[in-house]
Amino acid sequence: MKAEHLCSVDVREWARRGYLRGAGGFSWSWHRGEEPAGSIRVSVHGPAALTLAYTFGAGNDKRNVAERVNVVCTPCAYGGSRQWFACPRCARRVAVLYLRGGYFGCRLCKRVAYSSQSEDDLDRLWRRQHKIERRLDDHWQRPKGMRQQTYDRLFAELLECEERREGAFAMLAARLMGWR
Incomplete structure (x- = not known):
């Protein structure tokens, strides 16, 4: 299962929003587009523990779950501290827990991968090109305020990316056609 398709909780976001200070509680929800997930x-x-209460399943198979998750703090180099979840399954220190199979766990325990881990060369080149294109204006024009040197470097990377993608596509087509 891919991480981008699962419901997850991120201790960094909750800490940034101040939800983990003191005692109390809050609600958290996920959406897929406009639909609630x-x-x-x-x-x-x-400061050391949370309880995640939720319902999963459908119809007569609905189950209410209350899962305890410990929070671990580590000191930062220049003062302060950083909070982490302790995985409820293996107790590893992690920033994100994923909901899979009705319970939360870390990426390793829940056997979760990122989409980028299953990309081939063409997919990686497409993703790289889109990343560069997002920094440029329409039709690959230099955005106002961008240094010419930066634009030239990005434009050269874009051309190289296109060239490499065409080469990878030609190799894939040759392999599919049985050419050598």
Whole structure:
């Protein structure tokens, strides 16, 4: 299963929003486009633990789950601290927990991969080209305020990316046609 398609909770975002300070609770929900994909109720038990309460399943197979997740703090180099989830399955220190199979766990325990891990050369080149194109204006024009040197470098990377993609496509086509 791909990480981008699963409901997940990120301790960094919750800490940034101040949800993990003190005791109390909050609700968290996910959406796929405009459609709601799920929600949970989070109870904060001081700085070291949370309870994630949610329902999963459909019809007569609905189950209510209350899962305890420990929060671990590590000191930062220049002061302060960083919060992490302790995976409920293996106790590894992680920033993100994924909901799969009705329970939360880390990427390793839940056997979750990123979409980019299954990309071939063509997909990687397309993704790289789109990333460069997002930095440029329409029709690959230099955006206002961008240095000419930066634009020249990006434009050269874009041309190289297109050339490499065409070469990879030609190799794929030759392989599919049985040419050598």
